[in-house]
Amino acid sequence: MVSLLRKLVPPSEYRKLLGAVVVIAANAGGAWTPIGDVTTTMLWIHGQISTLPTMTGLFVPSVVSLAVPLALMSFSSEVDDKGQNTDDVLASEQMAPRGQLVFAVGIGDLVFVPVFKSLTGLPPYLGILFGLGVLWILTDAIHYGESERQRLKVPQALSRIDTQGALFFLGILLSVSSLEAAGLLKEVANYLDAHIPSSELIASAIRVVSAIIDNVPLVAAAMGMYDLSAYPQDSQFWQLIAFCAGTGGSMLIIGSAAGVALMGMEKINFFWYLRKVSGFALAGYGAGIAAYLATQNLHFSPTTIANIPFISGT
Template sequence: MSSFILILVFIAGYAAIAFEHSIKLNKAASALLTGVACWTLYTVEQSDFSKVNEQLLIHLGDISSILFFLFGAMTIVELIDGHNGFSILSQYIRTTKKSTLLVIISMITFILSALLDNLTTAIVMTSLCGRLLTDKEDRWWFGGMIIIAANAGGAWSPIGDVTTTMLWIGGQVTGYHLVIKLLIPSLVVLLLPLLVVFFKFKGQTIREHALPETSPMERRESTIILALGVATLLFVPFFKAITHLPPFMGMLLALGIMWVATSIIENRKKRKKPHPVVFALHKIDGQSILFFLGILLAVAALQSSGLLARLAIFLEDTFRNDYLIGSALGLISAIIDNVPLVAATQGMYSLQTFPVDHFFWHFIALTTGTGGSTIIIGSAAGVAVMGLEKISFMWYLKKISWLGLLGFLGGILAFVLMHLT
């Protein structure tokens, strides 16, 4: 009976998160309430309270690693943006052909989302398209492709998506093998929809946009911060490989380096203004951090209670195929946030069942990372672009969803062929 109530509370919390706009309650609040409620219910049914506290502290250590990693990454990205590092990208986009512009935007998004993260990249590239395109319909089409490209790019990098970061920190995958196994399937996820939309815009043109007026010193400063920021983020996986310390330690080191670099730049200017890091810390999305904390605590409670292990047995008995299980989880991620879905998968399957870098973990990273593109609210990148461009849910469902599904199925096929050969 207590397990049944625990499941009901979890489902109710999920519903509150999914319909946050309807009930006018931020999803972070719903997640925190759900996480605490799940652990409270689990504690009530246990007689050994010291064991429960021990389990909670163990889970909290794993969750904190993810949160500190995200905190550092988000601050670095805000530092780059605060120095207009992303705006200099527009200086290198001089084409007047819509089809060519679509390819450039999509490929930049694909690469940047792997180096930074898919949510931030989606926001940056959508804002960039807003400067380049005037027609609303064009911006919606480009926004749809940005969502697909951002999710595809984030799937093959250990720092490109929260879920791949979770799998990397959790020890299910290593950075090198994740890139090797998923780069080509993720590229297929992007290229198939891109090919279709490319021909839609073939022959259409836009006016050449004017470059923003900036001084040579400002452009040089922006370029330095952008290059250093990307370099420090790329260094994080190498730091883990060299020192064997948790990834969040490398991210904190990267943040420290960026802090020193921006301090040197600001000290040379001799301006009495708050430090850029202070602005960055104010701008980072603290609500997302609290959301991840709450939902990961809730999933940890389900794992400790043994419910996730029972769910794994149910999936095995129902599908009897790892590819079908992974594909189903990928499609579910279009409806349910992929963060708790991957967290639940980590709880369902141990490293004894699927060792480090087992194809199943790579497949989960691919499907849950790209499945959300089939519905605009199925990923953080989709929600961000929807908010920025006010894209209609039904418009996306009619025009883009089938393209997202095409890429999703193509990526699965490419992965299976690579694994079987």
């Protein structure tokens, strides 16, 4: 998304703000689906959350946590800055029909992963590998005999994978697993239970820490601290962990992979983000938590919305 912004908007303070909105949107959007973020995927694979309850329970809070910062930032003086006319850019860079086909199949493969797991009971990574195989066959077929378009095939795309990033996450998870095996995470969990009486407050505390430390190790630690016997699948605790860890990463630019990517691509200063964006992200997080607690206490979700007579048409 930041790469797209760089094509549409010239370098300016306005583009930096738009990049910050992308970070908030990426973290909020990743919280309400099992495949939307590394943290929610981890919780989904290990059984702490399931697909439909997570989507119905966290959709409204995620939208609120984006809408509130966006509304507040729209009153900022920097948004009066104007970017270039994007119509000419879009007109000159229309996606080719074959590109549209590959894009549609790729999105379909991602959406198919939860369905694959539900139908077969196999681990989600096998669904991803199956989708990759479909894309591999498709790109080989549509670019067969075109030597100048070899870079558009899956093997060439795989060669550009961020291996260092994958190894970084692997190292984090190995470290957290070592702490769990040593029993240290259980001791932390017992300490939190003794000093913090509410699971909501524990999840909120994790959110605060996730603004400083990447949310992946925090969620991995929470999974090692509490098992399903303490908090069953789809309980408020696990849903709040998924929501808080994701949206909490927007508080500081170093709190999420999206923020770190933005900082590197746009050369954004840590303190610029702190002054210009962190307050808005905090307001969105607070509003999202309030929306979540309200919907849970009222048993209110998108499913119940559809059952309201004047909406359902009955």
